[in-house]
Amino acid sequence: MEPKSIFCVECSGSVLQVIKFLYILLILSCHNIPSYLATELEYKVLENEDEGVFIGNITNDIVSALDTECNSLAYRFMKEMEFFMLKNKSGELYTTKQRIDRETLCPVVFHGRPCTQEVNVVILCANQYLQMVKVKIVILDVNDNTPYFEEEVLELSIPEDAVVGTSFAIDYYFATDKDAGENGIQNYHLQSNENVFGLKDEGTRSIVVLQSLDRETKNLYEMKIMAVDGGTPPLTGTATLLINIQDINDNCPLFNTSEMVVHIPESITFNSVVAHLQAVDADLGPNAEITYSYGNRIRDISRKLFHLDSATGLITFSGNGSPETLPEHKLTILANSPGCAPAIIQITVIILYGSNYNPKLEISYIANQADGVIFLKETTPENTPVALLEMTGRDHYLKGSLYVKGNIPFYLKPYERSGNKHLLVTSRHLDYELENQYKIVIKAEDPRITHELAICLQVTDENDNSPQFHQSSFEISVEENNAPGALLLKVFATDADSGQNGKVAYLLGSDAPTIFSIETFTGVLTVSTSLDRENENLYTFTITAVDHGTPPRKESTIVIIHVLDQNDNIPTFLTDDYTFFIPENFQSHGEIGVINVTDLDAGLNGHVIVSILNGSSIFLMDNTRGILRCNSSVDREKSTMHVFWLEAVDGGQPSLSARAKITVFVLDVNDNPPIVLLPQSNASWLLVPPNTPQGASVAEIYAVDYDTGINAVMTYNIVGRNGPAPHIFGINTATGNITLQEELLHKDYGLYQLLVKVSDLGQPQPLHSTVMVNLFVNETMSNKSYLEALLHSQTLFTEEKQTEPNPCPLMQTLDFPCSPPVIPIAVTMIVVSVIFLTIALYMLLSMKKKTKRKELYKDAQIPLKINLDYYTKDWNDAQL
Known part of the structure; x- marks a missing residue:
């Protein structure tokens, strides 16, 4: 006998299809389950691939193993994918025009682990769910980044x-x-x-x-x-x-000569310069400090006549010359430096007495000169001879001192031991930028005459200075979405050289993006396009200043540009339509799912608050963790689905927002026991005529369960019997039909009471109800008073041994075998099927019809002919 529909007449066709679908699932569950149902696919694809690059074929890798004769398979993603495209008919995966950047998807912190993207693909047959496949796509690295x-x-x-x-x-x-x-x-x-x-x-x-x-x-x-x-x-x-x-102290002082002869006149005055010594130490700083001192064997008279400055090496006359004074003095001078043996120079000072002295100073040029002006490059090394000075006259010996006046980078160096020739030599490097002209005055002092010679020297410029920026780096901040061609900053560099050597041009370094440009001679930096902080928030590159010398010299500086954020990005949900499944009686504040919202802006512009738009009190948003939570208990029997909207608002001024639809399906929990609608009470009874053939149905039990799926599948069992021959009646555990098992005899006449237990197959604990079925085996319904007295009297039952509920009650009438090892698999498949069945039923039935369906349950729409077959006191009273 076909199971009775518990839905309204208009929905009976759909329900029958659902039941048939459940039958098919149960039949499949009773056979071997293919292993591919738990298979995951893994494909690999290179990053930066062009649009349309083939990734894999689900049809070849999964569906070919699927035992199906369906000729209209279709495939679709569970959610939209940015980088991958799935062909609906063939199941082939391809790349999209959105190029995959592995470094963006998997930052540096993920090095050493595969970079993967996971997607769920649903396989449909004739628009009916068939299979879901989990596809993992490994993004392979390409060498597209330079160290x-x-x-x-x-x-x-x-x-x-x-x-x-x-x-x-x-x-x-x-x-x-x-x-x-x-x-x-x-x-x-x-x-x-x-x-x-x-x-x-x-x-x-x-x-x-x-x-x-x-x-x-x-x-x-x-x-x-x-x-x-x-x-x-x-x-x-x-x-x-x-x-x-x-530098380390690895050089010692050196004199440029080991001996020197100096002539001074007898009339030399106090504190006049006799000689100026200069030792050289190639080290730097403290390692090059030199002090001067006399040697130990200098006579006391010489020490008194000539004073040696220990810091400068200047020897001056400190006594009075007289004919009694020795005409020649030997001075041994030591140049001392820490950790070094002293450098030694021997100076012979000759005092000229009573000679006819009328010297004349003449010059011979060594360096280039024109019109009496000497020209020296600023790169001329120190100790370079410039001119040769010679004392001429009847007496070639200078009876006084010869020196260069002033603190200028030149000194006199004896050319001959006789002392009448001296070289004018540079004492250090010249620097055009510090001083480019010198007037060199050479003075010869004699007791009777003073002679001076002036020399003009011009220092010529060389390109020995690089351009110098006035700061080591330039750092600025610019708001994104600027106008194209906006001026960012002006850099400036100076070059101490002159002429073309000091003329500066500005160039961008090779690391500068092409959107930036600089004006060659003004140093004005501009950007040709609008900047986007979400694309690039920091630019660092070099600007080089180059002079026009030969060869040119250059110097670079770093430019750092911070792109400031504007609120130009709308918050974005991971999807515009979220779907969640929760069981009824879900715990308060339990986590339903994660709501992923991103905002590419920064700071408050990117700080997003998500709220429930239509003020549902059943759910709430946990913005600290981005989780949707359940705020109160939900009952599937009251509502199988909740639909509401979320709004994400950022903190910008003005703020930007986005919305997403949330659908929460409530999954059934076995919290309703079966309700017996027929018979209506334990006092109801049915007449069984003696001529009822063996195997005929004598009574039917109708029950409903407000749960769904496996929780609403019911079994019927007789758990207690009473009567003349209790075991002549049996029950179909799947349909609740009570049938006559044996041919009725006269000795079998009388009242039979069957205690029937109606149980569901809910998990983890099935629920049940009991009902008393009273059957009166007799030819007529005479003597009702006696029968009612029997019904109200104390009844003793023959208890039947309890057996485990049949795991495949629907198979009982179909003669299909059911293997106990696959029962859990069958139950699992039924539960999964019920989820999709619930969604389909919701699309077919409105909320109004659901309410009507519950009312129909309460009203117990039982066929009139069955109501008339049962006899109860309540029923008879209702007819009066």
């Missing part, structure tokens, strides 16, 4: 006495590569033509000294350090490494 150093110029200091083979760690100078694995940085190289230093990269990166160092020979080494990744072809990032050689 780069955070700093373009790296500096290291090494003492000049470093032993060959000594290492100096530079681990704090590291490069970054956004790529991973083999495409990441594999090694470092040092690029230098001098082979003075090497790079060791064995766990700790360090610079190794390969040759002996001498700061006095070279104090700065410039080379390139290169970071190389393992891609094909490999990409390289470079930075400039500057190694400064630190």
